[in-house]
Amino acid sequence: MTRSLFIRIAAGYLLAVAVMTAVALVIAGHAHDVAAGTMVLVAAAIVTAVALGLAVIYSYRIARPFKELIDAFRRASAGDFNVRVLPPRRGGTREIADGFNDMVFRTGAMLEELKHQREALNTIITSIREGLMVIDGTGRVVLANDSLRRIAAQTDVAGRFYWEVIREPTFVDLVKSTHAGQPASAEVELGGRTYICSATFLAAAEQTVLTFHDVTEIAHSAQLKKDFVTSVSHELRTPLTAIKGFVETMEETATDENRKYLEIVRRHTDRLVNMVVDLLSLSELEEKGTRLELEPVDLRILVPAVLKLFERPAGKKGLALELTADNDLPSVRADPFKLEQVLINLLDNALKYTDQGGVQVSLGRTSGLVRIRVSDTGIGIAPEHLPRLFDRFYVVDKSRSRSLGGTGLGLAIVKHIVLLHGGDVAVESTPGSGTRFTITLPAAGPEPGRDATSAAQSS
DSSP states (O other): OHHHHHHHHHHHHHHHHHHHHHHHHHHHHTOSOHHHHHHHHHHHHHHHHHHHHHHHHHHHHHHHHHHHHHHHHHHHHTTOTTOOOOOOSSSHHHHHHHHHHHHHHHHHHHHHHHHHHHHHHHHHHHHOSSEEEEEOTTSBEEEEOHHHHHHHTOSOOTTSBHHHHOOOHHHHHHHHHOBBTBOEEEEEEETTEEEEEEEEEETTTTEEEEEEEEOHHHHHHHHHHHHHHHHHHHHHHHHHHHHHHHHHHHHHHOOHHHHHHHHHHHHHHHHHHHHHHHHHHHHHHHSTTOBOOOEEEOHHHHHHHHHHTTHHHHHHTTOEEEEEEOTTOOOEEEOHHHHHHHHHHHHHHHHHTOOSSEEEEEEEEETTEEEEEEEEOSSOOOGGGGGGTTSTTOOSSHHHHHHHTOOSOHHHHHHHHHHHTTOEEEEEEETTTEEEEEEEEEBOOSOOOOBOHHHHHHO
16 A cells, blocks of 8 residues: 555656656747747756656655554454554644554553453452353353353353253243343252242343253251251140040030130131141142142132122121122133132231121232132221232231131242242232232143142242
């Protein structure tokens, strides 16, 4: 490029000299004095020689800075950001040289900063205990830290497909189900240890980021706790049944003075028996591999049958029981016995905490789902209690619950059963204006009964 520029400048000067020479020759041709014509030709030759020399010198002086700039650009594009161009003292090329030097300096500084940041990021990624894996849109691993290699028991993972690195069906299903803006997680068993795998899809980069958190000790402690509760519940069941039987027998022959004490014993015994039954039900629902006996269930038949169980308790308190249902209500695929448990727990709570008005059950459909809504006109629940309402043993009004024989496990059972069915449960309440529980369940379909473990774990 520099040689071409030099040639173009020199050619321009030579063209100008040629024109001047041609003009001189024309003048000499018209001269009548031979001596004068000769002098004109000599002068033209001298001018041509001087102009040619000046053209070559000036062309070289113009082309040299551009040659230096071109060489500097080539070195910078090759990664040498220490290159600098010595600017001339004056002229337009000085600004170009200064601009180039400033650009190279800033670019080098930015790349150096990015290099330090990348090194710091790699150090952090390498040092974290959680496993980290990043896969691209084709499913190949583009990044993995040392913890992930240890979890997968493999050293060479970069560039391989994720299902080759971790051959676990739950993990593969998790990656396939991850979409933009919808992070997901699942419990994964690898090498005898339990991990919570979280997946997030980055739409801008078309990559999926996966993290593995080791929860083996936590899961083990939780299992020990469940086993302990189950064992204690089984052990308590027999003596409580015996105590209840003896109390009922003694009540038949007890005096009026003693009967009131026996009634207190019987009431607390009933509460303990109910608690044991609820604990065993909850343990059964949380057990891994729990399967539901799924079948199409018509809620317009099931719900009225459950409401009949509460007609007498509602009548004693002067409360109204109402049922409304859409005409085109589809069936749900559910375990009818466990769905009855859900309705019984919700209706029992509604009647316990409602002193006037009534309880309404409405059945409808929304966005392909079937909706069950249980509303009451009771005392309501304060907003600060709502987030923990489905926790075990969480009771809003402890004194009232104790007097009514509540165990604090009913809503926890409701949540587990609904999640096992692939549904959702929500609560809305205003103190003094009642409470409304809303359950949504998938409509009945051709899919057979599924393993409910994953849904239970998410609770």
